[in-house]
Amino acid sequence: MEEKTSLDVLSEKVSEILQQLYDLKGENEILRNELVTLKAEKELKDQEIEKLTELNLQKDQEIDEIVNKIESILD
Numbered sequence: 001m002e003e004k005t006s007l008d009v010l011s012e013k014v015s016e017i018l019q020q021l022y023d024l025k026g027e028n029e030i031l032r033n034e035l036v037t038l039k040a041e042k043e044l045k046d047q048e049i050e051k052l053t054e055l056n057l058q059k060d061q062e063i064d065e066i067v068n069k070i071e072s073i074l075d
Contacts, residue, residue, distance in 0.1 A: 004012075
């Protein structure tokens with residue numbers, strides 16, 4: 001059985017570290033893309049929430065107007 005030299009062991013370790021680096025860079029890119037997608041989805045949802053909130057306020061105003069008309073009729 002052949003014993004590995006210190007240089008061989010070091011070379012293997014460096015290769016392992018480089019492979020881990022490439023793997024992590026790939027994973028980082030995937031996560032970065034996912035983050036961009038999620039931010040875009042959040043922006044769309046925020047816009048929809050704002051639109052629905054405004055619509056809700058309009059409906060509340062309409063209800064207040066109806067209540068006021070009813071009260072004026074009853075008075």
